[in-house]
Amino acid sequence: MKKRIFAAVLACALLSGCGPVVLEDGGQTAERITVAYVPLDDRPDNLERAVYLAESLGYTLAMPETDDYRTRLQDQPLNENGTQYGDRADLYEWVLDQEEAGCDRYILSMDQLLSGGLVNSRSMWESEPVTLSDGTTLTEAELLDHLLTTLAEDKNNEVWLLESVMRLAPTVGYDHWDLDGYNALRSYGMVGRPVLTGDELTISNIEADYRLASDGTVLALPEFDLEEWEVSEYLAARTRKLTLSDQMLETVSQPGYENFHVLIGIDDSSVEDSIQKNEIAYLRSLLREGDALLSGVDDLAFKAIARLHLDETGWQGAKVSVQYFGGTEDQPACDYDYQPLTTIMEEHFDFFDLTAADPGTAELRVLVLTQPADETQKDTYIQALIQELDGDAAQVPAILIDAGNGTYGTAFHEALTEKVQLGRLLSYAGFLDMAIVTGTALSHGVARYAALQNGGVDTEMNRAWALTLADSVLKDFCYKNVVREDLIAYVRNDLGGNPDNFWQPAIDLEAVTARLESGMEDAAADVIENLEHSNFITALPSDQEYAQQGWGTVTLSNYRFPWDRAFEISMDITLGAFTEPHEKILGFYYK
Structure with missing residues (x-):
């Protein structure tokens, strides 16, 4: 509770209605616009490098407490929430605090808000409800819906939603995965699947093809030195992540979300027709004008910050x-x-x-x-x-x-x-x-x-x-x-x-x-x-x-x-x- 109160006080102090932060430079006043930013995780590209870029363009990034979006590898000290990943409840409430304080610029990692970070999104193979500080429990779908609808109520908001296509294998040294398991699953994921097009592109069809080679035959797990439980968890994590991405894209396609921008990155991939191919095609089919799906994930915040600046300053290319x-x-x-x-x-x-x-x-x-x-x-x-x-x-x-x-x-x-x-x-x-x-x-x-x-x-x-x-x-x-x-x-x-x-x-x-x-x-x-x-x-x-x-x-x-x-x-x-x-x-x- 102390942490919750401190976060609210800090938000008010930082934002003051999320108006300009004023700095003096040689007698000339320069305005700094605050952007509420939920990072992908606590690595340098998502933390200090993002801060530097924003400040070089006249923005100030307001961020939650580091512990709320930190990733811990196996056997490392846990976060305050007792896990290896970010605190989804704290992050959700922190965003709402910024909105209540009057913020109107957001760059939000959905991997962090819904899964506790990029690494955990690869290992989270079943939905887990989120319990807020007042005892309210939300499903992941409810949390996502409430977050987006709340931010959509203020038509002055400019919101960038950052998402990723799950990479071919989970992270070595996180959850129970070691290098051998990573290599085995990456080889499994790299194999071409039946290619879906047009009306065939549905989540259920994509999920059904996860276990099939491109010729329609079932992939034999012993050939990859994998056990059924390992593949089941891996594929369930893919389905969960794709389903949440689908909900996000379907929501922002409705009227009233014109000031929302979606930027999806393709995580570590392969030149082959891999397990990602149908996922990429499906997500691309849901993009609106101005949304983007590009190679690269660790640079998503950079691209969003830069594009926010270009759009707000009348960039003509x-x-x-x-x-x-x-x-x-x-x-x-x-x-x-x-x-x-x-x-x-x-x-x-x-x-x-x-x-x-x-x-x-x-x-x-x-x-x-x-x-x-x-x-x-x-x-x-x-x-x-x-x-x-x-x-x-x-x-x-x-x-x-x-x-x-x-x-x-x-x-x-x-x-x-x-x-x-x-x-x-x-x-x-x-x-x-x-x-x-x-x-x-x-x-x-x-x-x-x-x-x-x-x-x-x-x-x-x-x-x-x-x-x-x-x-x-x-x-x-x-x-x-x-x-x-x-x-x-x-x-x-x-x-x-x-x-x-x-x-x-x-x-x-x-x-x-x-x-x-x-x-x-x-x-x-x-x-x-x-x-x-x-x-x-x-x-x-x-x-x-x-x-x-x-x-x-x-x-x-x-x-x-x-x-x-x-x-x-x-x-x-x-x-x-x-x-x-x-x-x-x-x-x-x-x-």
């Missing part, structure tokens, strides 16, 4: 060129993408109202390093991209994507750090799968370009944008390809632990964090020096010249592992005051 280096853009970038890079890019272009253009006429450039078609030409691909990025076309703002999936080792990042102003990029992404990094890079880059185009970008917005870029570059260049490998070996060999879960068995968390800190201190030094000597665009061309400023100091601290595993990290980034533009002397930028 932009002409953008895309250049690929590496020669494999016509195929999926890794085993977890189900479309070629070019198709993923085209679908995201449609979502952001971007028009493909030649480099000579484009307002923006997207440069993508793919996996190498010829292993012997890796350096040639890298140098060609860098020449384009730092050559005559450098005046056109650039979005950079590393879709090499680790095939270039550290060579690409080292070359960029040596030869390119990293801090001048509009955005960068490379840490995750191509489907995710495309949405991440375009969300940040297009939103930044639109904000500059609109004018009125103040110092606080510039600083938040700089945090998004620094976070992405430092984690990909320094942690993913350098520090993480050392850390994994340290956990396994020195501590006798599991890099995928520091509680199986429990290891010295302080020792792991100290190893991370020392590793990042060494690995990040050159990248930080590059950023600190970079300039960045603060206004779009006037008389063919960009207004720009110089980066100041960049300091990293408070390293942590959000899920107590080595896969990803969080850290605090402190930026010094921006400077006058740095001058270039003998090919290097100096203060």
